[in-house]
Amino acid sequence: MIDPYSSEVLKPLYVKDEACRKILLEEAKEIPLTVISSAAAANAVMLGGGYFNPLSGYMDLADVIGVAERMQMSSGLFWPTPVVNMLRGNSLSEEIKSAGKIALRDPNVVGNPVIAVQAVDKIEIVTEKQIGEIVKHVYGTTDHEHPGVAAFTEAGDTLISGPIEVLNFSYFSTEFPDTFRTAVEIRNEIKEREWETVIAFQTRNPMHRAQKSFAGWHKMN
Structure with a gap:
């Protein structure tokens, strides 16, 4: 990482x-x-x-x-x-x-x-x-x-x-107990899941379905 x-x-x-x-x-x-x-x-x-x-x-x-x-x-x-x-x-x-x-x-x-x-x-x-x-x-x-x-x-x-x-x-x-994460918690979760590729997508509110699909497309390409 x-x-x-x-x-x-x-x-x-x-x-x-x-x-x-x-x-x-x-x-x-x-x-x-x-x-x-x-x-x-x-x-x-x-x-x-x-x-x-x-x-x-x-x-x-x-x-x-x-x-x-x-x-x-x-x-x-x-x-x-x-x-x-x-x-x-x-x-x-x-x-x-x-x-x-x-x-x-x-x-x-x-x-x-x-x-x-x-x-x-x-x-x-x-x-x-x-x-x-x-x-x-x-x-x-x-x-x-x-x-x-x-x-x-x-x-x-x-x-x-x-x-x-x-x-x-x-x-x-x-x-927002199920979605709020500190930067420390996010990095720890990435390590635990052994993810090698992570897409950072900044939004002003929670990501909606179209944005999730857009981020997934970038990960695939």
Whole structure:
């Protein structure tokens, strides 16, 4: 099997050790908390599951602009779209800066439980002009009717970057128990089945019958 992207081993950010998880949950009670955007929560799930290997967390502004304009982070790593935690307004900025960490609450689960704890590297204000340029490069439009543009522009103007430790997979593992897999689980299953050829086909929702047939055709050819 080929190595994970840009590393020899997969680096999922989900905290498996129960004792460490308890410590983080207790710590979350003592540091600033905020309900993040749905997109940021989805990014946390992807980071936790190892899908966004080798990223260690949310990008800073330099990386966001580099990815948007050139699909390249400051390190030179190829990456196609920004992975961000944007907050609306900066009322918590000083509190977050002082604590050095922030507990991220899930907007998609009742009660908004903490989905991850983030160490704060930078707190940066993104101007309206910069936001417009970013979405234009990434989505090819600034039209708010585009769901990607709407999600990015409505998330806020305060960019919180830094590594995260993920505590759960939001609603994915409970609502889709038969189909949700982390990148680690997928790779392990490929090994167990001794598959030598695997077709990667990315969709925004579960693969339907025509897409399955299309992927099968490519495997045969």
